[in-house]
Amino acid sequence: MNAGAELDGRVCLVTGGARGIGSAIAEALAIAGARVAIVDLAHSGEEVADRIARSGGEAIFVCADVSSVEGAELAVEETLRAFGRLDSLVNNAGILRLADSFEDTPDDQVDDMLRVNFLSVFRTSRAALPALESSGRGSIVNIASMVGHRIGMPSHAVYGASKAAVVGLSMTMAIELAPRSVRVNCVAPGVVATDLYVEQFLKSNPREALDAGSERTLAAIPIGSYASPQQIADVVGFLVGGRSDYVTGQTILVDGGYTGI
Numbered sequence: 001m002n003a004g005a006e007l008d009g010r011v012c013l014v015t016g017g018a019r020g021i022g023s024a025i026a027e028a029l030a031i032a033g034a035r036v037a038i039v040d041l042a043h044s045g046e047e048v049a050d051r052i053a054r055s056g057g058e059a060i061f062v063c064a065d066v067s068s069v070e071g072a073e074l075a076v077e078e079t080l081r082a083f084g085r086l087d088s089l090v091n092n093a094g095i096l097r098l099a100d101s102f103e104d105t106p107d108d109q110v111d112d113m114l115r116v117n118f119l120s121v122f123r124t125s126r127a128a129l130p131a132l133e134s135s136g137r138g139s140i141v142n143i144a145s146m147v148g149h150r151i152g153m154p155s156h157a158v159y160g161a162s163k164a165a166v167v168g169l170s171m172t173m174a175i176e177l178a179p180r181s182v183r184v185n186c187v188a189p190g191v192v193a194t195d196l197y198v199e200q201f202l203k204s205n206p207r208e209a210l211d212a213g214s215e216r217t218l219a220a221i222p223i224g225s226y227a228s229p230q231q232i233a234d235v236v237g238f239l240v241g242g243r244s245d246y247v248t249g250q251t252i253l254v255d256g257g258y259t260g261i
């Protein structure tokens, strides 16, 4: 894409790259010169890879469930088969299931959120580690959330817990992997304008409630707008590349000041 771009020569794997924040990350990394593996359950990830190719970048799509051991391993194997190396892993795949309250959260929702939001990070990172270590400049970026990291939010008990687990895992991984030249950081978004929240909210609430809730939420964000997926992708791009090579074990909030103290 760009001659002499920042991520030239790097290979990045982005989980959940078919839409929302993940597709913005995949496209931003490709624009910065990386070759990108987009991994998702949804076949629309193929369209993201095609878009990148049409703009002169290099990308593949791998259909896999990264919350399973087999899916995580397949994602890494296919990336190595296509590109021969792996420098960065962005663990972005995640789900949100809202509940009336913590005690009303159905057990299957608890299992699903812990499996997709936490176990996928553990399993994909473990599968990718040998290749990341061989690269000599490995970087893992995990997408957490302001919920569970800095604040609680009604209806989000287990979601927040799953994201807190990601931050906790990342801190120890960062210490253990620093001597092996692999950095580990998290990005904790605030509210991002994607389908994830709207789809869940509308399952149990009328449209007007969403609009009223949106107004209240917007009023609580000092910057005055939701984040765009691109604004999250920009911070991920910084953590992936060499400009952050002395940064590890950190969680960067990208929340427009929502949780500011």
Ligand SMILES: NC(=O)c1ccc[n+]([C@@H]2O[C@H](COP(=O)([O-])OP(=O)(O)OC[C@H]3O[C@@H](n4cnc5c(N)ncnc54)[C@H](O)[C@@H]3O)[C@@H](O)[C@H]2O)c1
Binding pocket: 015, 016, 017, 018, 019, 020, 021, 022, 039, 040, 041, 042, 064, 065, 066, 067, 092, 093, 094, 095, 096, 116, 120, 143, 144, 145, 146, 188, 189, 190, 191, 192, 193, 194, 195, 196, 197
């Ligand atoms: N949207 C927000 O406001 C917000 C805020 C904070 C954190 N986040 C986090 O950002 C990440 C991306 O969120 P988004 O809003 O873009 O969501 P989204 O629902 O738009 O996209 C998530 C993608 O992940 C994929 N996915 C889900 N489970 C998967 C699995 N097991 N294996 C492979 N792919 C899987 C989905 O198919 C989808 O393409 C998530 O981890 C989410 O928790 C989002």
